[in-house]
Amino acid sequence: MTDRFDIIHDFFNSFFKAKTNLMKINQALIEPTGLSFSSWQLVIHILTHEKYEQQGMTTAELAEDLLISRQAVQKHIKLLLEDEVLCVRENTNDKRSLYYCLSPKGEELCQSVLDEIYRDWMLDNMKNFSVAEIQQAMKILTHLAKL
Template sequence: MAKNPYDALKLDNQLCFSLYSTSLAMSKLYKPLLEELGLTYPQYLIMLVLWEDDGITVTELSGRLAQDKGALSPVIKRLEAQALIDRRRDPADERRVHLCLTPKGKSLQRRAADIPAQVLRASGLDRNAARELKAQIETVRHALNSLIRDTD
């Protein structure tokens, strides 16, 4: 029996839909975990970067998160309003803005420490399978970004 030439157009055959729907499910899982910390998911991503590299510039943060600085600006302002971070101009170059954790922002790291383990348990994957899946997704992301950069 011949395959239907339109099988590739079925929703269940779409890699993009698998990634999209999984991303939505992840967001739903994270929401209550992050609400306990008073954070949204975009705020959590910024805090993850700052817990790893306190004092990073807004430009460096933009690169790490693969997001436009303009899109990050309102999220940074909300974190600053929550007294989790401070923005500091670089004295050597006023155009550079460093993001620095406040004591409150640093202490939030302890409260967030169990979130990755909770997410891993919920995923049904063991550490090795999760690492392998992450590597595969990153391979796809790098290939797509390379293609996008080549067409810009």
């Protein structure tokens, strides 16, 4: 009989394999936008953050959340500001640390990618799972995200 640890260990192995595979697929899917995979990760991270927090993110917050250096974040921010995908907002709590937010162009880009690229791909690849199964998976992922 398989013990609980073995089952959990298999779950984590499957999770990391799935994550790697989804990152490869994601990179190919966003290629037509002209953004690098890393820049897209930063953009979608800000989009998700703004949805819940109603504000942008600082360089330090992005670096911590994305597990990359502040210098790497700044490199991507510079390019995204030049492309007018991001904009800057003042941080009233700390004048030295700016908030980076999606510009109207960035919001339009995200909506376009979600509608025209991800929607059909996601629906097609999740068609064999019930809403209840997806919600249960979300419960597990939400828990793991809080560790």
